[in-house]
Amino acid sequence: MRVHLTATAAAAVRRGHPWVYRDGIAGGGGRATGAGDRRRGERAPRGGGGAAATGDVVELSAEGAPFLGRGLWDADSPIAVRVFQRAQAPALDERAIAERLERAFALRDGWFAGGDTTAYRLCNGEGDRVPSLVIDRYDRVAVVRLDGGMLAPWLDRLLPHLARALGARGVRSIGLRARGEAPSGDAPRGDADGKKLAHVHGPPLPDRLFVRETGVAMEVDLARGQKTGAFLDQRDNRARVRALAAGRRRVLNLFSYAGGFSVAAALGGAGRVTSVDSAPAAHATAQRTFRENGVDPAAHDFVTADAFDFLEKARARGDRYDLIISDPPSFAPSERAKPRALGAYRRLHAAVARVLDRGGVLCAASCSSHITAEDFLATLDDATLERDDLRVRAIHGQPEDHPTLPAWWEGRYLKFVVLE
Numbered sequence: 001m002r003v004h005l006t007a008t009a010a011a012a013v014r015r016g017h018p019w020v021y022r023d024g025i026a027g028g029g030g031r032a033t034g035a036g037d038r039r040r041g042e043r044a045p046r047g048g049g050g051a052a053a054t055g056d057v058v059e060l061s062a063e064g065a066p067f068l069g070r071g072l073w074d075a076d077s078p079i080a081v082r083v084f085q086r087a088q089a090p091a092l093d094e095r096a097i098a099e100r101l102e103r104a105f106a107l108r109d110g111w112f113a114g115g116d117t118t119a120y121r122l123c124n125g126e127g128d129r130v131p132s133l134v135i136d137r138y139d140r141v142a143v144v145r146l147d148g149g150m151l152a153p154w155l156d157r158l159l160p161h162l163a164r165a166l167g168a169r170g171v172r173s174i175g176l177r178a179r180g181e182a183p184s185g186d187a188p189r190g191d192a193d194g195k196k197l198a199h200v201h202g203p204p205l206p207d208r209l210f211v212r213e214t215g216v217a218m219e220v221d222l223a224r225g226q227k228t229g230a231f232l233d234q235r236d237n238r239a240r241v242r243a244l245a246a247g248r249r250r251v252l253n254l255f256s257y258a259g260g261f262s263v264a265a266a267l268g269g270a271g272r273v274t275s276v277d278s279a280p281a282a283h284a285t286a287q288r289t290f291r292e293n294g295v296d297p298a299a300h301d302f303v304t305a306d307a308f309d310f311l312e313k314a315r316a317r318g319d320r321y322d323l324i325i326s327d328p329p330s331f332a333p334s335e336r337a338k339p340r341a342l343g344a345y346r347r348l349h350a351a352v353a354r355v356l357d358r359g360g361v362l363c364a365a366s367c368s369s370h371i372t373a374e375d376f377l378a379t380l381d382d383a384t385l386e387r388d389d390l391r392v393r394a395i396h397g398q399p400e401d402h403p404t405l406p407a408w409w410e411g412r413y414l415k416f417v418v419l420e
């Protein structure tokens, strides 16, 4: 199967961008054509060679480039091809994919050898050069997530490789969380992104379990949790909050979910931590996490409320905080939603600034790839916050188990700005 690209799409592939959008296919229609030479691991194209089916291996070409690379076809997604390789050899089959997975796992063996962290991303899809395939580890459980549909027909063939490689590392069970398309690369926060978790290998999956993150116990709700269960991309930032919390009297954690930042602040020495989330089930998880770490949840506040409403009431009451963490859901799921998203961040940050003490620290996060760091900083400027005492102390992002590619800017979604 051959797919001929426009000059623009071909240039992106040469830079190493792993996605070919449907409008990047020359001649329009977004269909892969031609019988091509079928390789091991390929599936027969639908309709006798006329059109490719989701999961088919396609060869990419462009004007003056008879072979540009190889990828997998997706008949339904706006991303028509995810590009796996630029070289002719080896063939793109399950063994080639399994080798890349093994490489991704082996890297992490070194990073998390100490046992302080038992939950981390084993494979970050495009960022580990295994497009579409995300695998998160929760101690003895691995949760696989497929972005788009092209790897679904491969799963049966990949599973034995996965079970072997993960089993050697102490993973007993594998679950699969199928997910819809996320062409933005965003990590959704608060979206109902998770279809039910399906059990695909090993002993039955527990509904929830405790993992360790930088030495801190954390309950993960596999059955009902968001993303693959937890927001592992904030691990390093949670450790930073723990360090920032020393000596703080009142901490406010907005969009607190399972309370990761809250317990970090409490363990770091904060006096009283207020967690605000619109989902009551998240607070139950957070409270079990507090107890597991020897922190009495009764000494802290868990508020089920809309964050904007909460901030308005807190201001009216005259409540002030000396450390505030704000990690909202993605306000900009698409480029089109960007102006509105920037307005929402501005409103949020203005309301936060009104309850932040002089001398306080504000940690503001955004998980939208369409909002650049500069865009995001503009929602924290003096005019927005109506104060001129804060400085940008640091700008952090996602941890090293969430690698990206130079050309794949969509993968660098997380901003974590520390203002003081």
Ligand code: SAH
Pocket: 189, 190, 230, 231, 234, 255, 256, 257, 258, 259, 260, 261, 276, 277, 278, 279, 282, 305, 306, 307, 308, 327, 328, 329
């Ligand atoms: N900071 C968390 C992740 C946040 S996920 C962590 O480190 O794990 C975003 C959370 O925001 C979700 O739990 C969702 O329930 C909550 N949420 C979404 N909209 C909200 C709103 N308007 N007010 C309060 N919480 C909201």
